[in-house]
Amino acid sequence: MTLFTSAHWGIRTAEIAADGQIRLLPWPGDPDPNVIGLDQLEAGVQAIRVCRPAVRKSWLDGGPGSRPDLRGRDPFVEIGWDEALDLAAAEIDRVRKTHGNGSIFGGSYGWSSAGRFHHAQSQVHRFLNAAGGYVRHENSYSLGAARVILPHIIASMPYVMANHTSWDVLRDHTQLLLCFGGVPWKNAQISAGGVLRHHVRPGIDAMRVAGIRMVNVGPVGDNLDNAAAAWVPCRPNTDTAVLLGMAHVLHDEGLADRAFLDRYCTGYDRFLAYLNGGADGTARNPEWAERISGVPADTIRQLARDAASHRTMLNMSWSLQRASHGEQPVWALVAVAAMLGQIGLPGGGFGFGYGAANTLGSNEGLLVGPTLPQGRNAVSDFIPVARIADMLLSPGGSYPYDGKTRTYADIRLIYWAGGNPWHHHQDLNRLERAWQKPETVIVNEQYWTATAKHADIVLPATIPAERDDIGYSTREGHMVAMRQLVPPLGGARDDYDIFTELSRRLDCEETFTEGNDSAAWLRKLYEQNRGVLARQGIDIPDYDQFREIGLIDFADQKAPVVMFDAFRADPEANRLSTPSGRIEIFSETIDSFGLADCPGHPVWLEPDEWLGRLPAGDDRLHLLSDQPERKLHSQLDASAHSRDNKVGGREQVHLNPADAAERGIADGDVVELSNDRGACLAAARLNDRIMPGVARLSTGAWHDPDESGRDRHGNPNVLTLDKGTSSLAQGSVAQTCLVRITGPVNAPPCTTAFNLPHFVAREEN
Missing domain, CATH: 3.40.228.10 (Dimethylsulfoxide Reductase, domain 2)
Structure with missing residues (x-):
C-alpha cells in the first residue's frame, strides 16, 4: 500500500526503508514536481522543533504582563503538559471574565497545513468561538487591497481565483x-x-x-x-x-x-x-x-x-x-x-x-471539499490583517475601512496558532514595540520561530507527517488520505488535542468536540463531503476504502474554463455581484465614501515612497520583497534546500550590476540595507534582470536581530513600511519601500536565527 501525505508544494508518497527511515518523494504523475519539503524530516529541521511545553521565565515568575519588554530575549522554562494547559486555560478565563472576549485576539495567519482538519487556523478559531468569541482578522497580507476592491467593481476574490x-x-x-x-x-x-x-x-x-x-x-x-x-x-x-x-x-x-x-x-x-x-x-x-x-x-x-x-x-x-x-x-x-x-x-x-x-x-473540476465548521463568533470586532501593530499600539483608536469607521479593540491576550507574524508583518521593529502591549501571548507552534520566542506560553504542535488528515484544495483535482508517517516528536500534540484539553478546562468541551475525537471527525467530514459530491453525480469510495486507496484523482472532471463567459453570454441572467450587476469602472458606492486616497474610479496617486520622489544625489533604491523560490513564506527555512540558496547563511539581495558598481559592491559581498525603520544584512547577487534603481530581497528569512535591532539573516520586513494601502482596504504596502545599500560589510556577524532559546530551570534567577 502506498502511503501519501500532502504539502503545499505537492502530493508526496512515502518510501519506508528497511531501517524504518522515511523518504518522501513527489507524486509520479506531476508534470512539474518540486523538491520543497521533501527534507522536512531531516535532522536539521527536527532539531529546531518545539518538543515540550515552555513558559517565558519572567511571565512564569511574575504572572501576566510581567516584563513584556523581554519577549524574544527571555529564557524559557519547560514544564509538563498538565501545568501548561492549566496556565493557558486560567489565563484565557481570567481575560474573558475580567475584560471580555473582545480582549482576545485569535491570531492565525499562515499556511499551517495542507490538511483540511488539522488546519491550525480552523482549529484555533473553532476553539475560541466555543470559548465565547475573539477578535479576528479579515483578508490577507497577499491580497489585502484586492479582496476589498474587487467585489465593488467586478466579483469577489474567491470567485476570481477559482475561475481564471x-x-x-x-x-x-x-x-x-x-x-x-x-x-x-x-x-x-x-x-x-x-x-x-x-x-x-x-x-x-x-x-x-x-x-x-x-x-x-x-x-x-x-x-x-x-x-x-x-x-x-x-x-x-x-x-x-x-x-x-x-x-x-x-x-x-x-x-x-x-x-x-x-x-x-x-x-x-x-x-x-x-x-x-x-x-x-x-x-x-x-x-x-x-x-x-x-x-x-x-x-x-x-x-x-x-x-x-x-x-x-x-x-x-x-x-x-x-x-x-x-x-x-x-x-x-x-x-x-x-x-x-x-x-x-x-x-x-x-x-x-x-x-x-x-x-x-487550472482546468480541474470546481468541487466542494471537506471543511471543519468553526462555529459562531460572539465578538463582532475584527481588523484588516495587516493592521495588527496599529491595533496593539492604539487601543480604542478609530480607523476607516471599506466605507465605515471602526475602533481598535483593547487586546489583553493573543492566541496564535498556524503562522509567523515575524515573517508576514511589516516594520518588525514597530511590531516588536506593539507586541509588548498584551499581557499574555500563547502560541501553538511546531518550531522555535521568532513568534514562538516572543510568546509567554508555547505549546508544541505536531507537523502533518505526524498525524492523519484529509488533503484537498479547490481546482486541484484530488483528495488525499494523509497518513501519519512518524510518531510525534518529543511531547508534541495535535492542535485539536490541545484545544480539546483547554475546552475541557473552560467548560466548553462539548461545543468544541461535539463528542468526536480526531479519527471520528475525519470520518464524519469525509462522509459528509461524499454525500455532497454524490448529489453532484460524483461517486467516491467510502472512508475506509479511501484510506486504503490513499488518493482520489478527479481527472475526469477536467474542463476548459473561461472567466465571465456566462456573464458575457447573458449579462441580465448572469448579473455580477456588484451593486449594478455590471463591471463598475466608476463605483457610486466607493465614491460615496468620500475617500481622497481611493476615489470613485481608477486614478494615479503618488506612493508614499518611490523613485520619482528622490531628490538629486539621493542614492536610495526601491526594495522589492517577493516570495522565495525554495520555501513558502518562512516555512522550512532551516531545511537544507532553503539553506543551499543562502550565501554565508544569509539571504541574497539582487542588484543591477550598475548599481553594485556605483557602490563598490561585488557579487557575494555582505551588504547592509537600511532606512529609518531598520536595517538588515544580506549577500549581494548581481542580476541584470533587475532594472537600475531597484533591489530585490525575497522574504522568508527567519528574523534574527542583533542588540541594535539589525537583522543578521536578510529579513526585508525590518525595512518595509507598516501602513495601509488606503482608507478603503488597509492592506499591506510591503512593495513600497526605499532603502540605502552599503558595503561590503567587514567581519559580518554569524546568523543565529535557528538557535534554540535559552532554557533554565524554574529555580534559576
Missing part, C-alpha cells in the same frame, strides 16, 4: 499575454491544500511553443520565462500610470469597444473625463505616463494598439496591490480589459494572479 481562464484555453486562443509583474512560476509551486499537477510552467511552455507573444512590464525581468517574454522595465508602483496611458490611447484612437462598455459596464464616461484631464487639465496620455513610470510613451502607445488588435489576456501579479494605493492597479487593469471588450471571450480579458498560486488557470 485555464491554461489550455490560453494556449488555444490567446495571441498576446501582456503581464504586469510577470508570471512567477516559483510562487505557483503551491496551493493551499496541496498540488496534484503543477500547471504554470507547463502552461507557459505550451504557449511559447504555440508562438504566443508574451510581454512582461515591470521592474524585474526574470519573473516570466526569459526565453518566452519581452521585458519592458517599469518603475515599481507605477503600473497604474502605464495602464492609464494605455486607456487614453484606446479612447483617443477609437480602439475602445464602446458596445461592450455600454452593455456590460457602468461609469465609463466618468472615468473618461479623468483620462482626458477634465478636472485638472492633465491628460493621462502616454507622455504623462512615461514621466512617472519611465516606460517610453511610444512603447505604451504600441502596447495599447497591440492589445486592441489581438486576442489579449492582461495579467497582473498580486505584488502590485501590496503597495501604496494598491487598489488602483487592480481597478485600472479591469478598466483597460473592459475597454478592450474581451472579458468573457476565450483567451481574452484579464487575470489577477497567473503565477501566484497553482490553482489560478
Whole structure:
C-alpha cells in the first residue's frame, strides 16, 4: 500500500526503508514536481522543533504582563503538559471574565497545513468561538487591497481565483499575454491544500511553443520565462500610470469597444473625463505616463494598439496591490480589459494572479471539499490583517475601512496558532514595540520561530507527517488520505488535542468536540463531503476504502474554463455581484465614501515612497520583497534546500550590476540595507534582470536581530513600511519601500536565527 501525505508544494508518497527511515518523494504523475519539503524530516529541521511545553521565565515568575519588554530575549522554562494547559486555560478565563472576549485576539495567519482538519487556523478559531468569541482578522497580507476592491467593481476574490481562464484555453486562443509583474512560476509551486499537477510552467511552455507573444512590464525581468517574454522595465508602483496611458490611447484612437462598455459596464464616461484631464487639465496620455513610470510613451502607445488588435489576456501579479494605493492597479487593469471588450471571450480579458498560486488557470473540476465548521463568533470586532501593530499600539483608536469607521479593540491576550507574524508583518521593529502591549501571548507552534520566542506560553504542535488528515484544495483535482508517517516528536500534540484539553478546562468541551475525537471527525467530514459530491453525480469510495486507496484523482472532471463567459453570454441572467450587476469602472458606492486616497474610479496617486520622489544625489533604491523560490513564506527555512540558496547563511539581495558598481559592491559581498525603520544584512547577487534603481530581497528569512535591532539573516520586513494601502482596504504596502545599500560589510556577524532559546530551570534567577 502506498502511503501519501500532502504539502503545499505537492502530493508526496512515502518510501519506508528497511531501517524504518522515511523518504518522501513527489507524486509520479506531476508534470512539474518540486523538491520543497521533501527534507522536512531531516535532522536539521527536527532539531529546531518545539518538543515540550515552555513558559517565558519572567511571565512564569511574575504572572501576566510581567516584563513584556523581554519577549524574544527571555529564557524559557519547560514544564509538563498538565501545568501548561492549566496556565493557558486560567489565563484565557481570567481575560474573558475580567475584560471580555473582545480582549482576545485569535491570531492565525499562515499556511499551517495542507490538511483540511488539522488546519491550525480552523482549529484555533473553532476553539475560541466555543470559548465565547475573539477578535479576528479579515483578508490577507497577499491580497489585502484586492479582496476589498474587487467585489465593488467586478466579483469577489474567491470567485476570481477559482475561475481564471485555464491554461489550455490560453494556449488555444490567446495571441498576446501582456503581464504586469510577470508570471512567477516559483510562487505557483503551491496551493493551499496541496498540488496534484503543477500547471504554470507547463502552461507557459505550451504557449511559447504555440508562438504566443508574451510581454512582461515591470521592474524585474526574470519573473516570466526569459526565453518566452519581452521585458519592458517599469518603475515599481507605477503600473497604474502605464495602464492609464494605455486607456487614453484606446479612447483617443477609437480602439475602445464602446458596445461592450455600454452593455456590460457602468461609469465609463466618468472615468473618461479623468483620462482626458477634465478636472485638472492633465491628460493621462502616454507622455504623462512615461514621466512617472519611465516606460517610453511610444512603447505604451504600441502596447495599447497591440492589445486592441489581438486576442489579449492582461495579467497582473498580486505584488502590485501590496503597495501604496494598491487598489488602483487592480481597478485600472479591469478598466483597460473592459475597454478592450474581451472579458468573457476565450483567451481574452484579464487575470489577477497567473503565477501566484497553482490553482489560478487550472482546468480541474470546481468541487466542494471537506471543511471543519468553526462555529459562531460572539465578538463582532475584527481588523484588516495587516493592521495588527496599529491595533496593539492604539487601543480604542478609530480607523476607516471599506466605507465605515471602526475602533481598535483593547487586546489583553493573543492566541496564535498556524503562522509567523515575524515573517508576514511589516516594520518588525514597530511590531516588536506593539507586541509588548498584551499581557499574555500563547502560541501553538511546531518550531522555535521568532513568534514562538516572543510568546509567554508555547505549546508544541505536531507537523502533518505526524498525524492523519484529509488533503484537498479547490481546482486541484484530488483528495488525499494523509497518513501519519512518524510518531510525534518529543511531547508534541495535535492542535485539536490541545484545544480539546483547554475546552475541557473552560467548560466548553462539548461545543468544541461535539463528542468526536480526531479519527471520528475525519470520518464524519469525509462522509459528509461524499454525500455532497454524490448529489453532484460524483461517486467516491467510502472512508475506509479511501484510506486504503490513499488518493482520489478527479481527472475526469477536467474542463476548459473561461472567466465571465456566462456573464458575457447573458449579462441580465448572469448579473455580477456588484451593486449594478455590471463591471463598475466608476463605483457610486466607493465614491460615496468620500475617500481622497481611493476615489470613485481608477486614478494615479503618488506612493508614499518611490523613485520619482528622490531628490538629486539621493542614492536610495526601491526594495522589492517577493516570495522565495525554495520555501513558502518562512516555512522550512532551516531545511537544507532553503539553506543551499543562502550565501554565508544569509539571504541574497539582487542588484543591477550598475548599481553594485556605483557602490563598490561585488557579487557575494555582505551588504547592509537600511532606512529609518531598520536595517538588515544580506549577500549581494548581481542580476541584470533587475532594472537600475531597484533591489530585490525575497522574504522568508527567519528574523534574527542583533542588540541594535539589525537583522543578521536578510529579513526585508525590518525595512518595509507598516501602513495601509488606503482608507478603503488597509492592506499591506510591503512593495513600497526605499532603502540605502552599503558595503561590503567587514567581519559580518554569524546568523543565529535557528538557535534554540535559552532554557533554565524554574529555580534559576
